Each structure stands twice: as structure tokens, then as C-alpha cells.
Amino acid sequence: MAARVDSVPELFGSACAGDRAALARLLSLVERGGDQGREVSRLAHPLSGNGYLVGLTGAPGAGKSTLTSAVIGHLRAQGISVAVLAIDPSSPFTGGAILGDRVRMQDHATDPGVFIRSMASRGHLGGLSLATPEAARLLDAIGRPWTLIETVGVGQVEVEIAGKADTTVVVVNPGWGDSVQANKAGLMEIADIFVINKADRMGVDETRRDLEQMLELSDLGASAWRPPILPVVATTGEGVDEFWSAVLAHRATIEASGELARRRKYRLGEELRQIVTRRLELRARQLATGEKWERLKADVADHLLDPWTAADEMLDGIGG
Amino acid sequence: MAARVDSVPELFGSACAGDRAALARLLSLVERGGDQGREVSRLAHPLSGNGYLVGLTGAPGAGKSTLTSAVIGHLRAQGISVAVLAIDPSSPFTGGAILGDRVRMQDHATDPGVFIRSMASRGHLGGLSLATPEAARLLDAIGRPWTLIETVGVGQVEVEIAGKADTTVVVVNPGWGDSVQANKAGLMEIADIFVINKADRMGVDETRRDLEQMLELSDLGASAWRPPILPVVATTGEGVDEFWSAVLAHRATIEASGELARRRKYRLGEELRQIVTRRLELRARQLATGEKWERLKADVADHLLDPWTAADEMLDGIGG
Numbered sequence: 300m301a302a303r304v305d306s307v308p309e310l311f312g313s314a315c316a317g318d319r320a321a322l323a324r325l326l327s328l329v330e331r332g333g334d335q336g337r338e339v340s341r342l343a344h345p346l347s348g349n350g351y352l353v354g355l356t357g358a359p360g361a362g363k364s365t366l367t368s369a370v371i372g373h374l375r376a377q378g379i380s381v382a383v384l385a386i387d388p389s390s391p392f393t394g395g396a397i398l399g400d401r402v403r404m405q406d407h408a409t410d411p412g413v414f415i416r417s418m419a420s421r422g423h424l425g426g427l428s429l430a431t432p433e434a435a436r437l438l439d440a441i442g443r444p445w446t447l448i449e450t451v452g453v454g455q456v457e458v459e460i461a462g463k464a465d466t467t468v469v470v471v472n473p474g475w476g477d478s479v480q481a482n483k484a485g486l487m488e489i490a491d492i493f494v495i496n497k498a499d500r501m502g503v504d505e506t507r508r509d510l511e512q513m514l515e516l517s518d519l520g521a522s523a524w525r526p527p528i529l530p531v532v533a534t535t536g537e538g539v540d541e542f543w544s545a546v547l548a549h550r551a552t553i554e555a556s557g558e559l560a561r562r563r564k565y566r567l568g569e570e571l572r573q574i575v576t577r578r579l580e581l582r583a584r585q586l587a588t589g590e591k592w593e594r595l596k597a598d599v600a601d602h603l604l605d606p607w608t609a610a611d612e613m614l615d616g617i618g619g
Numbered sequence: 620m621a622a623r624v625d626s627v628p629e630l631f632g633s634a635c636a637g638d639r640a641a642l643a644r645l646l647s648l649v650e651r652g653g654d655q656g657r658e659v660s661r662l663a664h665p666l667s668g669n670g671y672l673v674g675l676t677g678a679p680g681a682g683k684s685t686l687t688s689a690v691i692g693h694l695r696a697q698g699i700s701v702a703v704l705a706i707d708p709s710s711p712f713t714g715g716a717i718l719g720d721r722v723r724m725q726d727h728a729t730d731p732g733v734f735i736r737s738m739a740s741r742g743h744l745g746g747l748s749l750a751t752p753e754a755a756r757l758l759d760a761i762g763r764p765w766t767l768i769e770t771v772g773v774g775q776v777e778v779e780i781a782g783k784a785d786t787t788v789v790v791v792n793p794g795w796g797d798s799v800q801a802n803k804a805g806l807m808e809i810a811d812i813f814v815i816n817k818a819d820r821m822g823v824d825e826t827r828r829d830l831e832q833m834l835e836l837s838d839l840g841a842s843a844w845r846p847p848i849l850p851v852v853a854t855t856g857e858g859v860d861e862f863w864s865a866v867l868a869h870r871a872t873i874e875a876s877g878e879l880a881r882r883r884k885y886r887l888g889e890e891l892r893q894i895v896t897r898r899l900e901l902r903a904r905q906l907a908t909g910e911k912w913e914r915l916k917a918d919v920a921d922h923l924l925d926p927w928t929a930a931d932e933m934l935d936g937i938g939g
Contacts, residue, residue, distance in 0.1 A: 337927045344925035564920040571919055572907045574930040579899040587892045599891055600884040605664035607657045610894040 307338040315441045319414065322441065326416055329433045332423030340433050343440035348563075350439030353546060354448045354464030356457055356486070361470045362496040365533035367449050371407050372536070373543055374445060380412035382443045384434055386460055387417065387451040388427050414443065425577045431460050432570055453486060462489035463566050465559060466549045468542075470494045471510070473502030487517050490526050491549050494542055498530030524552050586613055627658040635761045639734065642761065646736055649753045652743030660753050663760035668883075670759030673866060674784030676770045676777055676806070681790045682816040685853040687769050691727050692856070693863055694765060700732035702763045704754055706780055707737065707771040708747050734763065745897045751780050752890055773806060782809035783886050785879060786869045788862075790814045791830070793822035807837050810846050811869050814862055818850030844872050906933055 305313070305321070307328065313321035328335045355363050367383060374381045407413040416434070423430040431448065438446045448464055450457035461467055462485075469490040495506050510528050527545050531538035553559040586592065595612060598604040604612075625633070625641070627648065633641035648655045675683050687703060694701045727733040736754070743750040751768065758766045768784055770777035781787055782805075789810040815826050830848050847865050851858035873879040906912060915932060918924040924932075 337925075340925045340927055344919075345922050348922055564916075567919045567926065568916045571916060571926045571929050571933075572903075574926050575906055575933050576900065576903040578930060578934060579903045580896065583892075583896040583899045586895055596884075596888045596891060599664075599887045602665050602668055605657075605661045606887065606891045606894055607660050609891050610898060613891075613895050614898060 307335055308342065311339070311342045311441075314437075317411070319411075322414065322437075323416070325437055326418075326434055327421070329437060330419055330421040330423055330430050332421075332425070332430060336423070336433070339437060343433075343437045346440035347436045348439065350435075350443055350446055351466075351550060352435050352439075352446050352448065352464040354450075354461035354467040354489075355470060356450045356453055356461035356467070356489075357470030357494075357496075358472075358475070359452045361472050361475075362533050363449050363470050366470060366494065366496055366531065366539075366542075367447055368407070369533045369536055369539045370447065370543060371413055373539055375407070375410060375412055378412070379445065380414075380443060382414040382438045382446045383416065384431060384438075384446060384448045385415065385417045385451070386427055386431060386448060386457060388454060388456045414438070425573055426456070428456060428459060429570065429573060429577070432463060432566070455485070458485045458489060463569075465553070465562065466491045466546050468492045468494055468546070470496050471506060472497045473500045473506050475506055475509075483513070487513050491524065492542070492545050493526055493528040495528060495530045496533050498538065499532050499535075503530055523556060524549060524558075627655055628662065631659070631662045631761075634757075637731070639731075642734065642757075643736070645757055646738075646754055647741070649757060650739055650741040650743055650750050652741075652745070652750060656743070656753070659757060663753075663757045666760035667756045668759065670755075670763055670766055671870060672755050672759075672766050672768065672784040672786075674768045674770075674781035674787040674809075675790060676773055676781035676787070676809075677790030677814075677816075678792075678795070679772045681792050681795075682853050683769050683790050686790060686814065686816055686851065686859075686862075687767055688727070689853045689856055689859045690767065690863060691733055693859055695727070695730060695732055698732070699765065700734075700763060702734040702758045702766045703736065704751060704758075704766065704768045705735065705737040705771075706747055706751060706768060706777060708774060708776045734758070745893055746776070748776060748779060749890065749893060749897070752783060752886070775805070778805045778809060783889075785873070785882065786811045786866050788812045788814055788866070790816050791826060792817045793820045793826050795826055795829075803833070807833050811844065812862070812865050813846055813848040815848060815850045816853050818858065819852050819855075823850055843876060844869060844878075 305324075307325070310321045310325050314325055325339050328339050330336070355367060357363050364385075371381055371383070407415065418427060418431055418434060421430075435446050435448065448461060450461050467489045469486050469492070471493065473495060475495075493510055495503055495510075507528050507530075514526060529538060529542050529545055531542050533539065550559070553562070592613065595604065595609040599606055599609050625644075627645070630641045630645050634645055645659050648659050650656070675687060677683050684705075691701055691703070727735065738747060738751055738754060741750075755766050755768065768781060770781050787809045789806050789812070791813065793815060795815075813830055815823055815830075827848050827850075834846060849858060849862050849865055851862050853859065870879070873882070912933065915924065915929040919926055919929050
């Protein structure tokens with residue numbers, strides 16, 4: 300237990316030197332989001348910006364884990380190291396454990412070039428929406444060249460998180476329509492690349508036509524990039540090379556056009572805005588307790604004070 | 620157009636003297652929620668507390684407007700005046716107009732003892748959730764003894780608004796299950812009285828049994844009041860007397876037990892908390908503009924500053 304008293308800078312140094320246990324502990328601090336989590340952020344932020352973030356989202360069962368595992372194999376065959384953050388907002392306390400349906404990723408569990416982590420919010424003020432980019436920045440800062448963010452489903456938070464990557468991949472299956480109906484528009488908006496996984500099944504052509512039609516209707520703006528639609532059979536590895544080539548092509552395109560820098564700047568601005576909002580909300584909850592609050596509430600209930608004037612008094616001095 | 624320059628206190632005085640146009644203009648100010656809306660609140664709050672608020676909610680088509688109209692007739696036959704606030708959060712800009720499906724309420728449009736108003740948020744910071752109790756308080760303050768709040772459907776905001784009345788009525792129909800499935804639990808929680816409207820149709824007994832079973836499962840706590848289930852045919856007036864007697868019985872029960880005072884106190888506390896939160900949110904949006912914000916965003920994007928430290932600087936001096 301003596302190791303537990305290592306300071307954050309010590310842990311950070313160890314993680315940079317390749318110590319996986321130190322990295323795991325830093326990620327737990329990020330998930331908790333307290334003062335130590337912020338210390339991790341302060342150390343990581345200046346060193347980040349060289350790694351590249353790929354988000355993968357899609358309905359449960361679409362085969363995102365199998366595709367992720369295939370990508371890991373593809374990168375490891377070239378000696379490139381990679382990290383995976385698995386995001387499941389519906390299971391806030393699975394952190395640190397490999398999820399059941401991600402068991403096949405354990406093929407890579409003993410490979411020092413692979414780091415896999417299930418993310419949990421564990422009390423972070425901003426939940427996984429804020430904890431995930433911080434975790435990705437840590438992996439970037441300690442020298443991981445590629446981080447894959449994989450969500451379990453296509454819920455609002457999951458799409459939001461996956462959409463904040465440098466390249467976002469939406470994984471569908473032949474006949475995808477029904478399973479993602481609720482969030483089709485959200486998925487079209489964030490997709491840089493579509494993968495039709497399980498492309499050995501019936502209905503690939505219809506699915507491709509469906510996606511192409513929706514792309515026609517979407518506003519791609521002045522973007523030079525048109526999301527490709529790639530058939531893959533992740534279980535056999537068929538199409539994985541082509542898929543990863545598309546990721547590299549997208550990266551090259553947005554690096555050259557300045558779009559990557561613009562995206563990252565926008566993301567950091569949004570993150571800052573979110574932190575400011577969360578902290579003000581916390582402040583509001585803190586204000587709604589204590590003696591002054593009880594007195595004002597009683598005055599309002601007794602009709603001595605209207606709620607707006609009471610709110611003024613409550614916010615007095617904090618510029619609300 | 621000269622009348623438009625009347626001050627808020629002048630309008631308030633006129634409304635107290637029975638001027639309906641002045642009342643309508645005050646309600647528009649409340650809906651807008653700006654400084655003048657707050658002035659209305661400041662005038663109304665000390666004078667309120669004598670009126671009584673009845674909320675009616677139920678799925679679209681359940682016959683709430685017909686029931687409301689029947690209640691108006693019932694009260695007017697006794698010479699009692701009444702106000703109606705019609706809430707439709709899905710149509711934010713219908714304010715002031717009588718909604719299409721509320722046309723039958725126009726029977727009462729020329730009766731000076733009846734005041735009917737469709738509420739819109741029109742930019743109020745807290746939306747209809749905050750504007751509605753303020754409007755009800757204004758009607759109370761100028762001397763309306765009864766205000767009915769009628770929602771169009773059973774969405775979350777609508778149930779929340781109807782649930783903040785002194786007596787809350789949930790209107791269902793025979794075979795009600797499917798139409799309100801999504802919010803059944805929410806409805807059970809707020810109901811003081813159930814009305815089975817259109818009780819001349821098949822399935823009244825099954826619906827009653829269904830509701831009774833759900834009441835058995837609900838935690839009614841130490842409450843002396845068990846929600847009655849009343850068959851009504853609002854179009855013919857059948858059962859309306861019994862329904863209104865139940866409202867009066869509920870009022871007498873919660874007045875005697877102190878529950879009414881407790882409810883009102885809780886509601887005002889919640890309103891205050893909501894105002895504080897909304898104003899802090901507004902403050903966060905205001906902070907996310909301007910020169911300082913742009914500089915901090917640029918520093919974060921350039922990796923000179925981490926987002927948490929930037930948020931600290933942004934919130935510096937406002938205690939966030």
C-alpha cells in the first residue's frame with residue numbers, strides 16, 4: 300500500500316516511462332475529477348497535442364469491439380502502440396474492468412503496446428463528457444500516438460463523446476435503420492467515416508444506398524471530405540486495411556486543410572464552457588443549503604419577500 | 620397606443636379593479652420575464668395566498684378542456700369567478716390566443732367572471748415552469764378565488780406544472796393505459812383526484828381497477844387523503860358536481876392538516892432554487908463571450924493553460 304502515497308507528478312513521471320499501473324491510477328484520479336484529477340490535467344495539457352483520437356460509435360451489437368480489436372491487431376503488426384477508452388455511460392461503476400462484451404480485446408491484454416481501459420465517471424463533476432477528453436489528453440501527453448474511444452451504444456452522451464474525436468467512425472450493419480432510428484440525425488452529423496460491419500450478410504447495398512441518400516440530404520458544407528462508406532467483416536479482418544487507410548486519409552485531409560486545428564480548438568472551447576457551467580451549477584446547489592437559504596425560503600413562504608428579490612440576495616456578491 | 624406607457628403599478632391597480640386588458644398586459648410581462656416581469660412579481664407576491672390553484676393534466680384528447688369548461692359553468696352558476704391558464708409547452712408562441720381545441724371555452728369569453736389565457740414562455744429565463752406559478756400568483760393577488768391550470772398533454776414539463784397546484788387532477792379515459800404509458804408513474808405521484816372522463820364508454824370498471832391497483836402499489840405515506848376515482852361525462856355535465864365536491868373535500872382536508880401550507884412552502888422553495896440556478900446558468904452563458912473568454916480559449920487551444928485553470932480565471936471573483 301506504500302505506493303499509494305506517490306504524488307501525482309511522480310505517478311505522471313512513471314506513466315511517461317511506461318508504467319501501466321501508474322497510468323491506471325492517474326486515470327482513476329481523472330475519473331474522480333477532484334483536486335488530484337485537476338492536477339493530472341494541469342500536467343497533461345501542455346504536453347498533449349501530438350496524439351490522434353479516433354471515436355467509434357454505433358448501436359450495441361454492431362461489432363465495434365471486434366472492429367477495435369482488429370484495428371489494434373493492424374497497428375500492432377506495424378509496431379505502433381495504441382490505447383482504447385471504452386465508454387459506457389449506463390454503467391457508471393464498471394471502471395477499470397474489461398466489460399463482458401469486450402472480452403475479445405483481452406487477446407491484447409498482455410501486450411505492452413496496448414492499453415485498454417473502461418471509463419467510469421466515479422463522481423467527476425461533468426460526468427463522462429468531461430472525464431473522457433481529459434483521459435484522452437493524458438494518454439496523448441504520455442506519448443500514446445493513437446487513442447481509440449469506443450462507446451457501447453448510440454445514446455446522446457455516447458454520440459457526443461465519440462463526436463469529439465479527431466476522426467469519428469460510425470459503425471452500422473446491413474439493415475441498420477431500426478436499431479439507430481432514434482439518433483440517425485445525430486450520427487449523420489458526426490460521421491467522418493461509415494463502416495458497414497458484418498458486410499458478409501444480406502443488405503449491404505441497400506444500407507449503402509440509404510447512407511448515401513442521407514449524405515445527399517446532409518449539409519456537408521464546404522468540407523473537402525465526403526464520408527466514405529466501407530464494408531468490413533471485422534471477425535475475419537476483411538476490409539480492415541481499407542478502413543484504416545480511410546482513417547489515415549481523413550487525418551491527412553484535415554491536417555492539411557487546417558480543419559483538425561479548428562476542431563481541436565472548438566472542442567477545447569466547448570470543454571472550457573462546460574467546466575464553467577458545471578462549476579456554477581455546483582455553486583447553485585451549494586447555495587441552496589445553509590442558514591441564509593433557510594431564512595430566505597421562510598421569508599418567501601411568509602410572503603415577506605418575492606422569489607426574485609430572494610434570489611438577488613442569495614446571489615449577492617457572486618455576480619449571478 | 621398611449622395606454623402602453625402605463626407603469627407596472629398602474630397596470631396592477633387597474634387589474635385589481637377588474638380591468639381585463641391591464642391583466643392581460645401584466646401576464647405578457649410575466650411571460651417575458653424581464654425586469655418588468657419581476658416588478659409584477661414583487662407587487663403580486665405579498666398580496667397572494669388567498670386564491671386556490673387546481674391543476675388538470677391528462678393525455679391530449681382526454682377531455683380536459685371540456686371538463687374545465689364544465690367546471691367554469693358549475694362555478695359561474697354559483698356566482699364564483701374563475702381564471703384558467705392553458706399551458707402548451709410545445710407551442711411557445713401561442714400566448715394570448717385561445718387554442719383551437721379550446722374553442723368551446725369561448726362560451727365563457729364574454730363573461731366578466733371568467734378569465735382565460737393561453738400561456739407562452741416568450742423568453743422567460745425559466746420557461747413555463749417559472750412563468751406559470753408567477754402568472755397564477757398574479758391572478759391570486761388581484762383577487763381571483765380559483766385558478767385552473769390546464770396542460771395540453773402529459774409531457775414532463777406539463778406534469779411538473781400541473782403537479783405544482785394545490786389540488787392536482789389527472790384526467791384519464793376508459794382504456795387509458797396506452798396513451799399515457801410513458802408517464803404513468805409521474806401521473807400517479809401528483810394525482811390528488813382521478814377523473815375517468817367519457818365514462819359513458821366501455822371499460823370504466825377496468826380503468827378504475829387499474830388505477831386502484833396502482834394506488835395500492837404507490838406510497839401514499841402518512842397522508843389522510845386517498846385519491847378518489849370519479850367517473851365523469853364532461854360533455855353532458857354528468858358527474859361534474861361530484862368531481863367539484865371532491866376538489867372542495869381535498870382542499871378542506873389539506874387545509875385542516877397543514878398539508879396545504881407545507882405544499883406551498885415547498886413549492887416556493889423550489890421556485891427560489893430554480894431561479895438561482897437559472898440565473899447562474901445565464902451568468903455562465905454571459906461569461907462565455909467577450910474578450911477575456913476569447914483570450915482564455917486561445918491560451919487553452921495553444922496549450923498554455925489547462926481548461927480547469929482557465930475556468931478558475933473565468934470564475935474569479937464570482938465565487939463559482
